[in-house]
Amino acid sequence: VLRGMDPVIIECCRRAPGDLYCKLVEHATGCNYADYIVRAAAGLDCSDINQVEVVGSYVRHCVMPSKTGRVRNVAIDESLTPHLIDQLMWWKPGDEIADLMTHKCGIVFLRFDTAGQMQGVLARIHELIAVETED
16 A cells, blocks of 8 residues: 555556557547546446547657667657647656667657658658767
């Protein structure tokens, strides 16, 4: 028992892919997916959930460095501005990057009108969203 502390759900999902997957579903469908996961797990009524047609193509991208060192900046190309619908950044200048496979500077959510438009951007995503480093 935690005394003097209230439990807080920081993220939930039917299986834990993490990286704010529930937020991606919410952006694409308008459905508060996290709420329905908790309600279903608690045995509460979920009969008001509706299947909706997703309009557009959505991406959740984890902003990760390509080399070790210290974070100087995270640069997001201005061509992405019309597509950037949400972001959560937690990097700070000087953060040490020790492991390229696990170090995340943030997560961005993008929306595109077509799958082709999305695929074109994804082919270059590491150029368009880059973690700038220094030794």
